[in-house]
Amino acid sequence: MKVAFVSLGCAKNLVNTEQMMALVRQAGHTVAGEAAGADVAVLNTCGFIDSAKSEAIQNILELAALKDEGKLKKLLVTGCLSQRYQKELVEELPEVDGVLGTGSYTEIVSALEEVMAGGRPFRFGDIDHTQEDGARLVSTPPYTAYLKIAEGCDNRCAYCVIPSLRGRYRSRTMESLLAEARTLAESGVKELIVIAQDITRYGTDIYGKRMLGQLLRELCRLDFHWVRLHYLYPDEVDESLIDVIASERKIVKYIDIPLQHINDGILKAMNRRSTKAEILALLARLRARLPGLVLRTSLICGLPGEGEAEFEELCAFLRTAGIERAGIFQFSPEEGTPAAAMEGQVDxxxxxxxxxxxxxxxxxxxxxxxxxxxGETLEVLCEGFDPEMGCYAGRCYADSPDVDGKVFFTAGGLVAAGSFVPVRITGVSDGDLTGEIEE
Structure with a gap:
């Protein structure tokens, strides 16, 4: 059987796709690079907000068109959209031949066999007890990989559906994570990106205390060049964790810390646990302890109750805090969330x-x-030659893959993808940096 995978949404979802690909290959099937010509296409979806749902539906329709053209036999949909709209997906999109929820990733092989035998698998396992260990077929460039240290979320933010799609927060064991990290390091990975819906709570459920700092110390002993952190929630960042980040050379001084807003009333309505004063104090401590720190955050505009005064407070915060990277999102009233039913909905x-x-x-x-x-010289992870730009492209410590900018640079000779090189910055261009390799 030839199986093609399409992964949408976040890096955490990509890890699930990589796990499914490994299971398919272990079962003796072929993982295809493209859907056209495959027996089955597996679409691993995101269903977090309206834009993600629209993207997933569009991909379903595009894959369905391949079926109509005889270039694809079956279509199996997995992931958050499946979990969220179980019956609707089957009833309203007859092009879909089977669905798996977020609790049934490990059933991928039997589901594929069922769909190829003419069945229509409909499987939704326990989202609070999933198998997060096991092999992965890493699909990122060979020098970069994600390490998902936990699944699910207990934060229950008022606007968010993730706990209902991914279940309660559950950490992986330190032993399993270090074993996987060693395998990644031995395969040549140089940039390890530590991810979870909330990495700061790592270990609290299975060890009874925060263990992220200890995990990071162990990861830094392995043969990685960079260790990058996504996502740290502000109310759980304590001095001991800051100590680890400050003292470990391999941890890049780039922190993705979702704040969502700064007004106390809006933060309370969001069911966030930090106040404006606490956020400002934390950012000041981070800046003081981590010279050169680059902060990334996410912010939501238009939550119910956000008037002009609350919005202007958010604008003033961005002007003065100097947050270097930010994703700005429009509030999406997701059904089933408290925020969707709040009074004072914003036009x-x-x-x-x-x-x-x-x-x-x-x-x-x-x-x-x-x-x-x-005029500065930055260490850049080369990602290869960009033929469109006519030069090399890479990322410095301040740029996470897919969400931040690039460094485009010239060189007198060949530069291998995955190598770290010094680049003197000579220009800026639409959010990106340009420069030349410093021989």
């Missing part, structure tokens, strides 16, 4: 305009940071 057109204003403000903050890099 979507108003929320959209606020997003545009924040994006413009944030771009100026990012441009100013980039301009301050002129």
């Amino acid at each position: 979507p057109a108003v929320a959209e305009r606020r997003v545009e204003l924040l994006v413009d403000l944030q771009s100026r903050v990012m441009d100013a940071w980039n301009e301050r890099r002129l």
Whole structure:
């Protein structure tokens, strides 16, 4: 059987796709590079907000078109969209031949065999007890890989459906994570990206205390060059964790710390546990302890109750805090969440305009940071030659894959993808940096 995989959404979802690919290959089947010509296409979806749902539906329709053309035999849909809209997916999209929920990834092989035999698998296992260990067929470039240290979430933010799709927070054991990390290091991975919905709570469920700092110390003993962290929730970042980040050379001084807002009333309505004063104090401590720190955050515009005063407070925060990287999102009233039923819903057109204003403000903050890099020499992870730009492309410590910018640079000779090189920054261009390799 030839099986093609399409993975949408976040890096955590990509890890699940990689686990399914490994199971398929272990069963003796072929993992195809493209859906056209495959027996089955497996679409691993995101279903977090409206834009993600739209992207998933569009991909289903595109794969269905391949079926109509005789270029694909079956279509199996997995992931968050499946978990969230179980019956609707089957009833409203007859093109779909089977669905697996987020608790049934490990059933992929038997589901594929069932669908090829003419069945229509419909499997939804326990989302609170999933198998997170096991082999992966890593699909990222050979020098970069993700390490998912936990699944699920207990934060219960008022706007978020993730706990209902991914279950309660559950850490993987330290032993399993270090074994997987060793395998990744031995395979040549140089940039390890530690991920979970909330990495700061790692270990609290199985060890009774926060263990992220100890895990990071162990990971830094392995043969990685960079260790990158996604995502740290502000209310769980303590001094001991800051000590680890400050003292471990391999941990890049880049922290993705979702704040979502700064106004106390909106934070409370979101069911976030930090106040404005606590957030400002934390950012000040991080800046003081971690010279050169680059912060990434996510912010939501248009939550019910956000008036002009609350929005202006958010704008003022961005102007003064100097957050170097930010994803700005429009509030999406997701059914089943407390926020969707709140009074004081903001007109979507108003929320959209606020997003545009924040994006413009944030771009100026990012441009100013980039301009301050002129004349500096940065260590850059080369990702290969970019034929469109006519030069090499890579990332410095301040750039996480897929969400941040690039460093485009020239070199007098060949530069291998996956190598770290010194690049003197000579220019800025639309959020990216340009430069030349320093021989």
